[in-house]
Amino acid sequence: xxxxxxxxxxxxxxxxxxxxxxxxxxxxxxxxxxxxxxxxxxxxxxxxxxxxxxxxxxxxxxxxxxxxxxxxxxxxxxxxxxxxxxxxxxxxxxxxxxxxxxxxxxxxxxxxxxxxxxxxxxxxxxxxxxxxxxxxxxx
Numbered sequence: 001x002x003x004x005x006x007x008x009x010x011x012x013x014x015x016x017x018x019x020x021x022x023x024x025x026x027x028x029x030x031x032x033x034x035x036x037x038x039x040x041x042x043x044x045x046x047x048x049x050x051x052x053x054x055x056x057x058x059x060x061x062x063x064x065x066x067x068x069x070x071x072x073x074x075x076x077x078x079x080x081x082x083x084x085x086x087x088x089x090x091x092x093x094x095x096x097x098x099x100x101x102x103x104x105x106x107x108x109x110x111x112x113x114x115x116x117x118x119x120x121x122x123x124x125x126x127x128x129x130x131x132x133x134x135x136x137x138x139x
Contacts, residue, residue: 008056008127009048014105015077015129016052022107026075027052033136053077053129054136060125064117066092069110069130076110076130079103087120 019027030052037054055072069076080087080100089100092114100106100117108115110130117126 011079011105011127012051012053012056012129013048015079015107016048016050018105018107019052019075019077023075026073030054030073030131030136033131037135037138052131054131055129057128058125059128061123062126063119064115066090066114066116068112068114071132071134072111072130073133073136074109074111076108076128078106078108078129079127081125081127082123084120084122084124086118087124088118089115090118091115 016027019030031050034051034054078089080102082102084102087100088097089104089106090097091108094113097118098106
């Protein structure tokens with residue numbers, strides 16, 4: 001179990017770094033919000049003093065229909081894991097499909113763009129990291 005937690009923390013660290021490269025101002029605002037939430041919240045979710053995501057979800061073999069991320073702040077960071085083939089990541093608003101293989105990390109303005117995944121074969125896990133707007137506003 002410790003190895004699994006360590007792996008998830010490493011993936012979170014990578015997502016923080018990538019978000020910092022894409023939108024450092026937004027990432028820093030998210031980090032400030034996490035710090036304001038206090039130690040109880042931090043013990044449950046944050047394993048790093050630099051944490052910026054208040055929500056981590058693990059989607060196991062979940063085929064997503066076209067949607068926007070209602071209630072989240074702008075950015076969602078996604079990581080695909082498992083033994084699967086195909087399963088493109090699609091952004092309907094711009095009419096694009098992206099190859100989204102095992103180990104891929106993607107960032108999307110999830111509440112601005114309609115997005116979904118196409119059917120895949122095999123077993124697919126998607127780790128989603130984001131921050132709910134209510135958490136951000138509360139902090």
